Amino acid sequence: MRRGRACPVLTTARLTLRGHVTSDYQDLLDTWRDPAVVKYFGGVPSTSEEVWARLLRYGGLWPLMGYGYWAVRETATGRFVGEVGLAEFRRDIEPSLIGTPEGGWVLASWAHGQGFAREATEAMLAWSDTVLGARRTVCMIDPHNAPSLALAGKLGFRSFAESPYKGKPVVLLERAAPS
16 A cells, blocks of 8 residues: 555545545534534544544544545535545454554534435545555444444445444444455
């Protein structure tokens, strides 16, 4: 995998996916403080410090790993929809996910149920399949998060393990890149 890649801009019928910038901070803060959003991410709203660290982490993924997260906005309005991406988080979990891009997605609560998550993740995975060339992608989802598990299934992810992570159960899923 090539390192030092700049975050590309991806577009779909309704969305623009681009690299995070510091002006995204307030939208991230609003999203990660929303109880409806964090319900399946530990259940505790993020602090301003945690959100700032998240934003800095996003900025660091692209130059270090050659892949990372995109901020997702409605193309027509510029409204913040959420974020999708791939990361190497080096999680302390068994089985290990190290060395495999880990996909993730989170949407602002106003954007739930509108097909934005599928639209954005399909663009992310198409980029991964054609540019990154990863043979396998994984994701980790709370077993009670039925919408995300359903989306993962539609995207071609299949469960390969259940494991505790930070004291809570998670489902680990994997997707092989198309041949």
